[in-house]
Amino acid sequence: MFFSLKNFMIQILLVINIGSIVNTFIAIFFYALSVKLIYCQGEKEEHIVIDQQIIQKKQAGEFAATLITDGMIVGLGTGSTVRFFIEALAAKINNEGLNITGVTTSNKTSSLAKSLGIKLASVDEVPMIDLTIDGADEVDHQLNGIKGGGAALLFEKIVALNSKKNIWIIDESKYHEVIGQFPLPVEVVPYGSHHLLKKFLAADMQPTFRRTATGERVTTDVGNYIIDLHLNRIEYPQSLAYFLEQTIGVVEHGLFLKTVDEVIIGGNQPTLISNTKP
Numbered sequence: 684m685f686f687s688l689k690n691f692m693i694q695i696l697l698v699i700n701i702g703s704i705v706n707t708f709i710a711i712f713f714y715a716l717s718v719k720l721i722y723c724q725g726e727k728e729e730h731i732v733i734d735q736q737i738i739q740k741k742q743a744g745e746f747a748a749t750l751i752t753d754g755m756i757v758g759l760g761t762g763s764t765v766r767f768f769i770e771a772l773a774a775k776i777n778n779e780g781l782n783i784t785g786v787t788t789s790n791k792t793s794s795l796a797k798s799l800g801i802k803l804a805s806v807d808e809v810p811m812i813d814l815t816i817d818g819a820d821e822v823d824h825q826l827n828g829i830k831g832g833g834a835a836l837l838f839e840k841i842v843a844l845n846s847k848k849n850i851w852i853i854d855e856s857k858y859h860e861v862i863g864q865f866p867l868p869v870e871v872v873p874y875g876s877h878h879l880l881k882k883f884l885a886a887d888m889q890p891t892f893r894r895t896a897t898g899e900r901v902t903t904d905v906g907n908y909i910i911d912l913h914l915n916r917i918e919y920p921q922s923l924a925y926f927l928e929q930t931i932g933v934v935e936h937g938l939f940l941k942t943v944d945e946v947i948i949g950g951n952q953p954t955l956i957s958n959t960k961p
């Protein structure tokens with residue numbers, strides 16, 4: 684009797700244990716399923732946001748092409764948004780037989796424009812550029828901008844400063860109250876660049892050398908390095924620009940202040956924001 688009661692108790696305990704193990708597995712299964720569902724949902728939303736950005740870039744680029752008229756000398760910026768503009772411009776030149784001269788801001792843009800048959804000249808071969816269409820990485824409500832995500836900031840600034848009018852084309856995710864979320868690119872001479880990095884580090888600017896996917900330092904079209912400053916919020920862009928311009932070894936920085944005349948934000952009806960500041 685004693686033995687059979689003991690056996691009975693063991694059986695009960697086994698059943699309870701097996702039950703709890705099964706329950707644990709079921710719980711783990713449903714937990715994993717819910718994590719996967721949340722993850723997939725997040726991924727899907729991220730894709731929708733990215734798709735939306737690409738659509739707006741295309742809308743802004745194509746709208747900018749409608750502003751180009753016969754005989755213009757046109758500054759051609761760099762980047763994925765400008766690519767849409769250049770493609771639309773090349774089609775317009777072909778369809779309407781326009782005489783357009785492009786002035787490019789990078790080797791990448793030169794190759795693209797040449798491949799599409801756009802006539803090119805260097806900035807020194809033209810008296811003045813009529814209109815430059817470029818992208819931007821971030822723009823604030825005063826139309827200060829951060830540029831250089833494509834490492835072309837030096838030529839972009841030279842072309843912008845030699846243009847009668849500058850227009851940036853962006854998607855709405857780049858338009859913020861204050862700039863600084865996008866890391867600020869600073870183009871530096873390789874010689875002494877480690878000391879510059881330490882200087883920026885000491886100034887709490889969170890600097891990093893920009894690197895390629897394979898880990899090499901990114902070099903610009905003229906062989907300089909890019910140091911990105913992770914500042915998060917740039918409250919006083921003018922003072923920061925002044926500090927960087929006084930720093931030996933800095934060739935150029937990505938703060939484009941009082942440069943742009945209009946910003947086009949892509950949309951079904953693109954939004955045009957004019958710079959009203961003198």
Ligand SMILES: O=C(CO)[C@H](O)[C@H](O)COP(=O)(O)O
Nearest residue numbers: 762763764818831832833835
């Ligand atoms: O400044 C730039 C390149 O130096 C680009 O204009 C900027 O990075 C925007 O690029 P995208 O249109 O690909 O978002």
